[in-house]
Amino acid sequence: xxxxxxxxxxxxxxxxxxxxxxxxxxxxxxxxxxxxxxxxxxxxxxxxxxxxxxxxxxxxxxxxxxxxxxxxxxxxxxxxxxxxxxxxxxxxxxxxxxxxxxxxxxxxxxxxxxxxxxxxxxxxxxxxxxxxxxxxxxxxxxxxxxxxx
Amino acid sequence: xxxxxxxxxxxxxxxxxxxxxxxxxxxxxxxxxxxxxxxxxxxxxxxxxxxxxxxxxxxxxxxxxxxxxxxxxxxxxxxxxxxxxxxxxxxxxxxxxxxxxxxxxxxxxxxxxxxxxxxxxxxxxxxxxxxxxxxxxxxxxxxxxxxxxxxxxxxxxxxxxxxxxxxxxxxxxxxxxxxxxxxxxxxxxxxxxxxxxxxxxxxxxxxxxxxxxxxxxxxxxxxxxxxxxxxxxxxxxxxxxxxxxxxxxxxxxxxxxxxxxxxxxxxxxxxxxxxxxxxxxxxxxxxxxxxxxxxxxxxxxxxxxxxxxxxxxxxxxxxxxxxxxxxxxxxxxxxxxxxxxxxxxxxxxxxxxxxxxxxxxxxxxxxxxxxxxxxxxxxxxxxxxxxxxxxxxxxxxxxxxxxxxxxxxxxxxxxxxx
Numbered sequence: 054x055x056x057x058x059x060x061x062x063x064x065x066x067x068x069x070x071x072x073x074x075x076x077x078x079x080x081x082x083x084x085x086x087x088x089x090x091x092x093x094x095x096x097x098x099x100x101x102x103x104x105x106x107x108x109x110x111x112x113x114x115x116x117x118x119x120x121x122x123x124x125x126x127x128x129x130x131x132x133x134x135x136x137x138x139x140x141x142x143x144x145x146x147x148x149x150x151x152x153x154x155x156x157x158x159x160x161x162x163x164x165x166x167x168x169x170x171x172x173x174x175x176x177x178x179x180x181x182x183x184x185x186x187x188x189x190x191x192x193x194x195x196x197x198x199x200x201x202x
Numbered sequence: 203x204x205x206x207x208x209x210x211x212x213x214x215x216x217x218x219x220x221x222x223x224x225x226x227x228x229x230x231x232x233x234x235x236x237x238x239x240x241x242x243x244x245x246x247x248x249x250x251x252x253x254x255x256x257x258x259x260x261x262x263x264x265x266x267x268x269x270x271x272x273x274x275x276x277x278x279x280x281x282x283x284x285x286x287x288x289x290x291x292x293x294x295x296x297x298x299x300x301x302x303x304x305x306x307x308x309x310x311x312x313x314x315x316x317x318x319x320x321x322x323x324x325x326x327x328x329x330x331x332x333x334x335x336x337x338x339x340x341x342x343x344x345x346x347x348x349x350x351x352x353x354x355x356x357x358x359x360x361x362x363x364x365x366x367x368x369x370x371x372x373x374x375x376x377x378x379x380x381x382x383x384x385x386x387x388x389x390x391x392x393x394x395x396x397x398x399x400x401x402x403x404x405x406x407x408x409x410x411x412x413x414x415x416x417x418x419x420x421x422x423x424x425x426x427x428x429x430x431x432x433x434x435x436x437x438x439x440x441x442x443x444x445x446x447x448x449x450x451x452x453x454x455x456x457x458x459x460x461x462x463x464x465x466x467x468x469x470x471x472x473x474x475x476x477x478x479x480x481x482x483x484x485x486x487x488x489x490x491x492x493x494x495x496x497x498x499x500x501x502x503x504x505x506x507x508x509x510x511x512x513x514x515x516x517x518x519x520x521x522x523x524x525x526x527x528x529x530x531x532x533x534x535x536x537x538x539x540x541x542x543x544x545x546x547x548x549x550x551x552x553x554x555x556x557x558x559x560x561x562x563x564x565x566x567x568x569x570x571x572x573x574x575x576x577x578x579x580x581x582x583x584x585x586x587x588x589x590x591x592x593x594x595x596x597x598x599x600x601x602x603x604x605x606x607x608x609x610x611x612x613x614x615x616x617x618x619x620x
Contacts, residue, residue: 060562061559066619093582118555118556
């Protein structure tokens with residue numbers, strides 16, 4: 054039974070149970086919907102921009118523990134950051150969960166490191182990245198819902 | 203094929219140990235635990251008899267069928283057509299030419315939708331399906347309705363997961379040209395009252411296609427007793443290879459249908475002015491077929507008949523009943539699909555845990571289940587869940603494996619503190 058505890062870290066379970074920044078953002082500038090048809094996971098990400106920076110971000114939806122915790126940790130991680138910083142963060146996060154070498158050695162992923170166990174579970178990579186794809190769509194102002202299939 | 207021998211005078215002896223010995227895939231460890239394979243409704247493990255039949259073709263008889271005068275081709279043709287006879291006996295069709303080999307049940311439904319229904323449907327006509335259907339028995343009908351202007355009608359299901367037969371009957375009218383229903387639901391295990399559905403459909407002059415992909419591994423099929431016009435089966439769900447299935451069709455209906463695909467083997471003669479099509483069943487088998495798969499499918503049908511579908515069903519129901527009882531002891535479990543006499547499918551959700559998380563943790567305990575919408579999204583919507591955990595049992599599963607499932611579910615709940 055190797056790997057189980059590596060995936061379901063305490064912090065992931067905690068963010069799943071009590072997600073941060075959960076619920077609609079009333080005065081949002083941007084909104085995007087994401088969907089993982091394989092799991093039936095749905096989530097919505099709202100953004101409030103301040104120039105190029107994300108002033109506030111919230112999400113809502115239903116999904117597995119990995120997708121909910123990933124969205125929760127992501128919202129904390131990107132708040133106050135610029136679009137370019139978020140792109141860099143996502144590239145590194147994506148490399149982390151797919152088991153690729155880090156594209157940016159100096160970048161500190163902070164709490165996002167808790168998702169490193171996902172790389173052992175290829176079927177769950179989409180769960181971990183759904184929130185990020187949805188966030189990107191919101192940043193780019195895409196109208197179409199995001200699908201990870 | 204040396205398992206579960208029985209004589210006509212005694213109660214069928216079901217030698218589970220011998221049966222398990224027939225399946226090499228069962229005897230492996232997953233994450234350090236013995237594999238408990240409970241995902242049979244997705245695909246079943248293969249007995250040595252099937253593996254050897256496929257291997258035998260490739261090792262000794264690898265030649266094309268219906269073409270060569272040489273020995274290998276004749277042997278391949280013989281084995282291929284023998285498989286047709288095996289499937290004919292498996293579904294109790296009157297003639298072997300009523301069996302058409304296809305890629306799977308999905309292709310069988312598409313063939314009927316395009317070759318039978320499409321030329322006949324007119325605007326105002328209706329196709330009736332049920333709420334239980336797999337996407338493969340929904341989408342082909344949506345497509346043909348779009349092509350012809352016919353309307354798709356859906357008979358609802360009740361809270362247990364049974365088709366509401368009053369509404370089913372009300373939805374039938376002289377406008378109904380085709381009724382397409384699952385014999386057994388893949389997501390819930392519900393066994394539809396197929397003979398009754400056929401009787402009602404007959405009353406309005408509609409033809410009936412049954413999707414038997416989930417029925418073939420669990421119960422005896424008798425297309426003549428059921429009275430169905432078309433019946434689709436899938437090889438890999440009944441312990442045969444993937445990429446092969448069979449369509450049963452009443453000869454008179456198949457005769458009247460145009461070919462679905464054009465190519466080699468389905469023609470009698472070709473010139474640029476006129477092509478004459480082959481007779482049944484080859485009219486519907488364009489191109490070099492999946493020869494090895496077909497031979498493997500025949501071996502699977504023979505294996506199932508050798509064990510006896512009644513004996514298999516009785517064994518699976520014992521395993522299902524035990525699993526239901528064990529899961530019922532866990533308050534966080536809600537079973538989805540509770541029609542009495544259902545096939546060995548146990549779909550459930552857990553309070554506070556998403557099915558995908560449960561599936562990953564069960565896998566870590568060596569337990570293979572399916573989690574998701576099971577290609578039956580309308581069923582999920584009907585029960586208000588995005589997905590379920592589905593344990594589906596086969597002829598080789600044991601009561602002890604259902605104990606492990608219950609223990610695995612407890613472990614899932616522990617991880618999540620649910």
